[in-house]
Amino acid sequence: MSGWMVTRTIEELLSAQWTDRNDIAYQYVRSLLDMVLGDDERTTERRTLANGKTVTWVVSVGWPGERGTQVLRPATFLLGLREVLHPGPGSNTRGISRSGTCSREATGLAGSGRHPDTWGMGSADEPKSRAARAVRYGPEVCGGGAMELSTLENWLWEAACSIRGAVDAPKFKDYILPLIFLKRLSDVFEDEVAHLAHEFGDVKTAARLVEQDHKLVRFYLPPEARWDAIRRRTTGLGEYLTDVMRAVARENPKLQGVIDAVDFNATAAGQRIIDDGPLARLIEVLSRHRLGLNDVEPDILGRAYEYLLRKFAEGQGQSAGEFYTPREVAILMARILEPDPGMTAYDPCCGSGGLLIKCHLRLLERYGVRENGRLKLPSHVAPLKVYGQEWIPTTFAMARMNAFIHDIEADIVVGDTMRRPAFRAPDGRLQQFDLVAANPMWNQKFPLETYEHDPFDRFRFGMPPASTADWGWIQHMYASLKDGGRMAVVLDTGAVSRGSGNQGSNRERDIRKAFVEQDLIEAVILLPENLFYNTTAPGIILVINKAKRHPREILLINASKLFLKGRPKNYLGEEHVERIVAVYHGWTAEEGLSTIISLEEAVRNDYNLSPSRYVAQNGGEEVLPLEEAVLRLQEAEEERVAADRELQRILEFLGLGGAVRG
Incomplete structure (x- = not known):
């Protein structure tokens, strides 16, 4: 069968993203897909769109010659689909052949078992946006999804507000960043198990095998350290988080001294620095966004740290x-x-x-x-x-x-x-x-x-x-x-x-x-x-x-x-x-x-x-930027001082010391 392998119906795609059919986002995306596809949800290899183009439908991306499939987020899918099906002027988007048929040959994947590696190297017909490339090649090759900067900053602001008053503002990052990392670990681990499910048949089987053999995944996360378990914790949360971080570090020695440095149960003058209530609120705020490899940019930690430092710690003289x-x-x-x-x-x-x-x-x-x-x-x-x-x-x-x-x-x-x-x-x-x-x-x-x-x-x-x-x-x-x-x-x-x-x-x-x-x-x-x-x-x-x-x-x-x-x-x-x-x-x-x-x-x-x-x-x-002008003045002053020092040395050698005053 040429072309992309179709493995999910539209309904399965949406169900993977929303459990609540009344969710307004679900209804909106569903209506958009219906406008493009009509109401036929049968899994078929090819579809004829309203514009007459025949395409192999990418509901979830099946990689030719491999077992796995990868579901794209609906918003990413729609954005990418628009560009792949309707390229701009002068573009001959490779995902659609000149006859309007999407095929393995058109994508450059025929017989290769891998994605093209020619982006920007003389290929003028590649999709330009990450969304379009995600439709064609899958999200991970594009370096993960891109949480909008405003979304990230609003999320971090709410996280900081959830513990405001409990700790000083410059310390917000000390509590927020380790939990963001733990949330990211949990989401990536969940993705690892989901990927293995393609090979072993279902998630339940994959999860059982991972518990038996931790080497099946790139890293292992103990059950108590997974985000769902953390969200379910109602008492002793500070002590629990501290123990969880230490358990993760024991399981993954590369993280020792890195993830287990914060004591969420620490006290000062006999009082907890941050009580369980603010910690629970922080965890709920952090639960709002998924942080898997395909959900956010690779250095999400760096970007989060940049915002927290800029917003709350500039008074420390850091930049x-x-x-x-x-x-x-x-x-x-x-x-x-x-x-x-x-x-x-x-x-x-x-x-x-x-x-x-x-x-x-x-x-x-x-x-x-x-x-x-x-x-x-x-x-x-x-x-x-x-x-x-x-x-x-x-x-x-x-x-x-x-x-x-x-x-x-x-x-x-x-x-x-x-x-x-x-x-x-x-x-x-x-x-x-x-x-x-x-x-x-x-x-x-x-x-x-x-x-x-x-x-x-x-x-x-x-x-x-x-x-x-x-x-x-x-x-x-x-x-x-x-x-x-x-x-x-x-x-x-x-x-x-x-x-x-x-x-x-x-x-x-x-x-x-x-x-x-x-x-x-x-x-x-x-x-x-x-x-x-x-x-x-x-x-x-x-x-x-x-x-x-x-x-x-x-x-x-x-x-x-x-x-x-x-x-x-x-x-x-x-x-x-x-x-x-x-x-x-x-x-x-x-x-x-x-x-x-x-x-x-x-x-x-x-x-x-x-x-x-x-x-x-x-x-x-x-x-000349103002900062550059100031720096040049500083350099000129440095050179003047050096010249005066040298002149003073010569005058002293001649017995005329004190004739120059810097």
């Missing part, structure tokens, strides 16, 4: 932007790096691990096969090994949680990378990796002694100024790259332009000059403004390649206009990511978007690599 990279930017970086099997990837300031997760998912997207309803790497495809270091204990714990839940081969450690890098070779030198992906804190300040007498010889290109560590981070990452390795790092825009055009020396410009003259910089991508959570300023992605594809050339991409307006933040649309990726991998100059410069041109512009300097858009003039 969420120190660790969280917007999802679309992380996807773009993974698409630029394109991990291959068996590679190693490193993030020296990994935060909640989002960049490493996206690299893992990109490898899974390219090489995974569907087994029991979910993507897995075949045994002959070596996984990506990821390494990360993070200095904030809370975000380190989240990175460990994220790696665990995605079954990633990861080594995540806590510590200060710049002063005490954790990953070292047997001879004591820095360990080196195939790929580096990072978003260090922009313009971080380290005293100059951090760079002086470095035992790892990381700063051979020059010492960065004390006012910004951007080129200190770049040099650490470069020293951590294998020969032939590649890195993509998110930085403040000034990192590629500060100091250029100045008379005399400038530390950042001089380091940048060394990188350019040694032909190490491959590309610079200017991002739109207002993407990042702790600033409205745009950022850049700097790509360094120890084995450049196009020697003595640098690709500059001005993507500052490629964004969709959002509240409170802008974001890259999927079509924008695809366009940037196509320009990068195609190495093309496109008017108003990109240009390719020679090293000689970079020298003529005094090593200024800002894309906006070379790629004009609508006659716009480059405007």
Whole structure:
């Protein structure tokens, strides 16, 4: 039988999502499906729609040549169906052949047993939205569902309100995040059992076999730790939650010291810090959304932490932007790096691990096969090994949680990378990796002694100024790259332009000059403004390649206009990511978007690599952001103090000490 295998009727699809037929959402989705399909609910392979197109109906997605099926959420299904059946102008959507028939051949799946891996690589006819790709390929390959930011924030706000008054606002995250993780573990475990049901016949049989053999699932969750059991608990809830967290950690040693750090039954001055009542309310709020791998984005913990930190803990002087990279930017970086099997990837300031997760998912997207309803790497495809270091204990714990839940081969450690890098070779030198992906804190300040007498010889290109560590981070990452390795790092825009055009020396410009003259910089991508959570300023992605594809050339991409307006933040649309990726991998100059410069041109512009300097858009003039202007003033003051100090030393040598006052 060609085409997609149909395994569920419309009614079965809806019943899987709603038990209450009076639910208004059920009635709405049902009416939409009825408008498209009519009232015929027989399971048939093909249907003729009102527009005359004949399609193989995708009620639930059956993967050719495999046992499993995967039901899409109705809203995702409808959105994707609309795009697959009615592509935009100029599109020949691959899911429908030119005759209007959806087939395995049309999808590129005939005889392959796997999904296509050519998104954005010269294929102009792929569905652009995640919903459409989920209809065609299944949700997991698209990195999970996307809970709207407003939905997430409202949910977290209600969670915080449920324990407001019981604990101080900066402590909200300490109670909310572990429970979100436990809820996510429970939902993913439930999905694991459901996937096994495809193989063993039904959920009851699969659940019984899992209890007998825990290795059947990617991790095992004791019955008392499953969310339904937690919701049923009515007394001694604080003690129960603490015991549950410890039981999960005992069952899964990788989570020891990560999930079991909070005591939900703790007291202060003889009184419970948070009583069972607020805890019960918090659990009910958290029960409103499902958090399986196909329900939310991979780094849902990072995004939740970002909101809680920004909303309730900014008074502590912390900044969420120190660790969280917007999802679309992380996807773009993974698409630029394109991990291959068996590679190693490193993030020296990994935060909640989002960049490493996206690299893992990109490898899974390219090489995974569907087994029991979910993507897995075949045994002959070596996984990506990821390494990360993070200095904030809370975000380190989240990175460990994220790696665990995605079954990633990861080594995540806590510590200060710049002063005490954790990953070292047997001879004591820095360990080196195939790929580096990072978003260090922009313009971080380290005293100059951090760079002086470095035992790892990381700063051979020059010492960065004390006012910004951007080129200190770049040099650490470069020293951590294998020969032939590649890195993509998110930085403040000034990192590629500060100091250029100045008379005399400038530390950042001089380091940048060394990188350019040694032909190490491959590309610079200017991002739109207002993407990042702790600033409205745009950022850049700097790509360094120890084995450049196009020697003595640098690709500059001005993507500052490629964004969709959002509240409170802008974001890259999927079509924008695809366009940037196509320009990068195609190495093309496109008017108003990109240009390719020679090293000689970079020298003529005094090593200024800002894309906006070379790629004009609508006659716009480059405007210096206020934050950048302040930083340049700080650098100028730092240089003045250094010059005064040197002059004072010379005058004292000449016996004229005291003639200069700094």
